[in-house]
Amino acid sequence: MNINGRISKLLLLACALLIHIPAHSQLQVVGDGGPGPVKAQHLTAELVSLSPSIAPGGTLQVGLVLTLEEHWHVYWLNAGDSGEPPKIIWTLPDGVTAGPMQFPIPSRLPLGPLMDFGYEDSVAFPVKLTAAASVKPGPIHLDAKVNWLVCREVCIPGKAHLGLNLTVSPDAAPAQPVGALGEALSLIPTPLPANAKLTVTGGKTDLVLTLITGKRETDAEFYPVDQDQIANAAPQPVEPLPDGIRLRVHHSDDLKTLPAQLHGVLKLSDTVAYDVTAPVTPGEIAPAPGSTAPGAPDTSSVTVLGAIGLAFVGGIILNLMPCVFPVLFLKGLALLQSSGEERSRLRSHGIVYTLGILVSFWAIVGVLLALRAGGSQAGWGFQLQSPVFLTLLAAGIFFFALSLAGLFDIGLSLTSVGGELAQKQGYTGSFFTGVLATVVATPCTAPLMGAAIGFALAQPAGITFAVFTALGLGLATPYLLLSFQPAWTRILPRPGAWMEIFKQITAVIFFATVIWLTYVYGSLFAGGASGGQGIYRVALLLGCFLTLAIAGWVLGKWPARWSSTIAAIVIAALGLAIPLYQPKDTTLVWTPYSQQALDQARAAGHPVFIDFTAAWCLSCQVNERAVLKSADVQHQFSKNKVTLLRADWTQYDPEITKQLASVNRSGVPTYVIYPATKNSTPDVLPELLTKSIVLTALEKDTKQ
CATH class of the missing domain: 3.40.30.10 (Glutaredoxin)
Structure with a gap:
């Protein structure tokens, strides 16, 4: 929270307090010095004890119990963005001392853009009494002046005068933890077990707490004892680990330098929490796309094997995406024309094609991990944010499309579609067709891929490579199966002149891809997808050019025919309408x-x-x-x-x-x-x- 936000918060709190303070500036004090319970505004207060007697030289747990009306709350030791914790001022007999008030496990209490830490419904605050060995047996009285702040949309301060009558007795029996006070004692955060370990890494914007307990944990929240260390209202994403949990908390805007240590309560559930103190070690913090946070969907059930399975199925589905399907279909045509070859050679083509895909995926993952190690937060499709890569990609696909259109025969070597070159250079063609399939797949995200990739990029390098390898294998599987079972190609039409026409139709698809890549390239310099209407109009004009090229192909395919001339005119007119037609924009504003x-x-x-x-x-x-x-x-x-x-x-x-x-x-x-x-x-x-x-x-x- 910045300084202006904190001042505004304090002003609002002060106004709420002033509204509810009587004109004579003295709060009404409830209670007559007895244990209660006593009724105050929106809560009931009471002093309780686990036993009516305490032994000389012994200890006894007493406590303050507050029972609140629905939706009202009181505060933890650190109240969060607003509020104050309850306090007790004791007046005690000689030889009797009271320890600090203890606070059970708190909860996060959102209030608009703010976040408080505290308790709803009811809460007990234990206090440990100690009697010196010199205290004489007999009755004693404990006097307590209690202050609190109870809040909902407004905050109301309260005071009570409470007390307890106890007996100092050498025969005092050990007290049993029962009732509200006994439950509260079981909820006091404890030190970390001897077999547990907590480390804290401080980055530019976040602190990452890694707790190792020896078993998988699924939930955690951190409550700082010191104010202005974390952004209280920010989500706290968690990442379950096989032997613990990793928790990410956001710095407070008021935190200018990393603290030397972090002290607070690490809550794992409503009944388990630890009082922790750990040094803060500066370091680079990677993003956690596989994490879950309060208010975010829980994907903690995603395992390594599950992510690999999702990636494999997503890779298979990726073959049906418009960016990849033409490449797969061309490879199917290659099998049709090479069906006379030995089965072992066909299988080799499938393996080499798969290897081309895998090598490409490994290269992408290697670059991605290198960028992340250097501090960049890159994700799937990151290479399409590079003008250099877009230039090379668009030029390569355009060159390939010209070949498919029949201008020259580079497609023979690239796609292994029949002929002598396919026999001599077919393996090279199969490998680079796998590379091409990977390259054209990067603009697309198939179903199931998102969760798998998000999980993979939050894991160590070995798991990341395993998930992306599964994705590549899924992409390669359809053609690999066809190469091992060429009889399945019977589902495709028989070889013939139609194949040349199909190649030319496929060229149109790739020319359209070049137009889109040109639009993307221009968008990198003109405001991206949410702006750059000029770039969008350029893309429409290029679409017109493509349509005119189709019209020219119709004239060339069926020359000197009235039917082809009329068809070409209609197609050309439709092409001209693409950039000229400007529909009224009725869409909502984003x-x-x-x-x-x-x-x-x-x-x-x-x-x-x-x-x-x-x-x-x-x-x-x-x-x-x-x-x-x-x-x-x-x-x-x-x-x-x-x-x-x-x-x-x-x-x-x-x-x-x-x-x-x-x-x-x-x-x-x-x-x-x-x-x-x-x-x-x-x-x-x-x-x-x-x-x-x-x-x-x-x-x-x-x-x-």
């Missing part, structure tokens, strides 16, 4: 994503839809035009007053990368709905959208 915009919308009680997108993400563009801009979805957005945020990841943005990680994703497309209700769990939608998916999610998440 606001650029920022954490502040998200927080403001949620604080105002509005549902929020975040579109994580990028100009280079083909799936994103399809989802946007086919689903998000549809009349039905737009109507529901407007009807339910949904705040629309667009997180444009065309160029690297650390804030967007961090938000992706908070919902367990590391790439785009990603779509998240935050319901209107406070502290609600965000709803992460599938990578491929339909109107039904979005409308169903909106109906569920916008209910009040």
